[in-house]
Amino acid sequence: MALAVELIPAFQDNYIFLLHDQEGGAVAVVDPGDAHPVQKALDQREWKLDQIFITHHHPDHIGGVQKLRDHYSCQVIGADKDKHRLPGLTLTVREGDQLLFGKSECQVIEVPGHTLGHVAYWFKEDRSLFCGDTLFAMGCGRLFEGTAEQMWESLSKLSTLPRNTQVFCAHEYTQANGEFATSLEPQNTALLERLKLVEESRKKGEPTIPTTLEWELLTNPFLRPKSEEIQRQLGLSPDLEDWQVFAEVRKHKDHF
Numbered sequence: 495m496a497l498a499v500e501l502i503p504a505f506q507d508n509y510i511f512l513l514h515d516q517e518g519g520a521v522a523v524v525d526p527g528d529a530h531p532v533q534k535a536l537d538q539r540e541w542k543l544d545q546i547f548i549t550h551h552h553p554d555h556i557g558g559v560q561k562l563r564d565h566y567s568c569q570v571i572g573a574d575k576d577k578h579r580l581p582g583l584t585l586t587v588r589e590g591d592q593l594l595f596g597k598s599e600c601q602v603i604e605v606p607g608h609t610l611g612h613v614a615y616w617f618k619e620d621r622s623l624f625c626g627d628t629l630f631a632m633g634c635g636r637l638f639e640g641t642a643e644q645m646w647e648s649l650s651k652l653s654t655l656p657r658n659t660q661v662f663c664a665h666e667y668t669q670a671n672g673e674f675a676t677s678l679e680p681q682n683t684a685l686l687e688r689l690k691l692v693e694e695s696r697k698k699g700e701p702t703i704p705t706t707l708e709w710e711l712l713t714n715p716f717l718r719p720k721s722e723e724i725q726r727q728l729g730l731s732p733d734l735e736d737w738q739v740f741a742e743v744r745k746h747k748d749h750f
Contacts, residue, residue: 496597497620499662501701502535504528507666508554509703511624512536513547515596520544522595524615524624525664529558533565545595548572549626550612551579555664573604576611587613605652607645608635614652622660623707625652630663631705632688633671634716636748642741646719649740653717657708668692668702674750675715678724678743685713715743 496517502510504527511524512535522545526532536543543566546559550573563570563582571593574586587593589604593615603614605628612635614625627635628645629652637645672689679685688709692702710717715724719739725732728742 497595497617497622499622499660499704500535501703502531503701504531505554509662509664509666509701510558511662513595514541515598518596520596522547523562524662525549525555525626526558526562527554527556529561529565532558532562542566543568546570546582547600547615547624548580548583549614549624549628549664550609551576552609552627555626556581573611573613575604576609579611603651605648607640607642607648608638610639612648616655621656621658622662622704623652623655624662626664628652628663629661629710629714629716630665630671631661631668631692631702631710632675632685632714633667633747634714634744637744642744643737645744646737646740649717650736653707653711655707657706657711659707660704661707661710662704666701666703668705669696672713674747675713677750678715678727678746679718679721681723682713682721688713716740719743 496515498514498516500512504510510526513522521541523532524547560581569584570582571585572580572583574588577586587602591602593600598617601616605612605614608627616623669692672692695702719736
């Protein structure tokens with residue numbers, strides 16, 4: 495596979511992703527909320543920045559964009575629907591657009607819910623998904639702008655990707671998310687096993703990202719509306735639609 499990904503920690507719990515096309519040498523970052531750690535990482539490797547991918551407009555994802563663009567004269571890619579609130583854009587994208595990063599092809603997936611203009615970037619050959627704040631390890635983003643039905647539709651899109659997809663989500667929320675997940679599915683053995691591994695990683699200061707779609711389908715309560723255990727824990731009727739169960743899980747998490 496041509497795509498190499500490194501995590502650049504930022505702020506309290508953000509990850510900025512540094513992408514390197516190993517065949518052609520192209521370099522990109524995803525969601526640079528802070529320019530400084532990105533420039534430091536690039537300088538250490540003696541790399542020049544070619545592209546910036548933006549998933550959504552929140553400050554911790556775009557705060558460093560303009561400075562990086564001014565310094566490197568790089569391409570800045572973001573949602574056409576959000577062009578009015580994304581800095582420095584040079585290319586706007588929509589659902590299904592195909593992009594080229596070095597030798598790697600990337601597909602744009604619109605995933606409204608956390609924000610209305612949120613997009614994800616799917617590198618099919620490299621089995622890598624950059625989903626911003628839509629899908630987290632054992633969690634999902636808050637519904638700041640979209641509806642529960644929109645977010646469920648977005649998560650459902652991502653759920654159809656290959657199970658061995660590496661999911662690069664933008665925050666280190668995994669341990670807290672896992673604790674919430676076990677409150678809804680205390681008998682889920684895959685979840686209990688995973689949380690144990692996560693706790694060990696965090697004790698060592700290791701990141702829990704990337705996750706895989708396989709892990710998420712087994713352990714993420716936001717992707718498991720058909721779980722009878724979740725429905726029982728929340729006192730829900732089995733006749734509810736999937737998005738309605740999702741809405742109750744999200745509401746419960748907001749007050750957990």
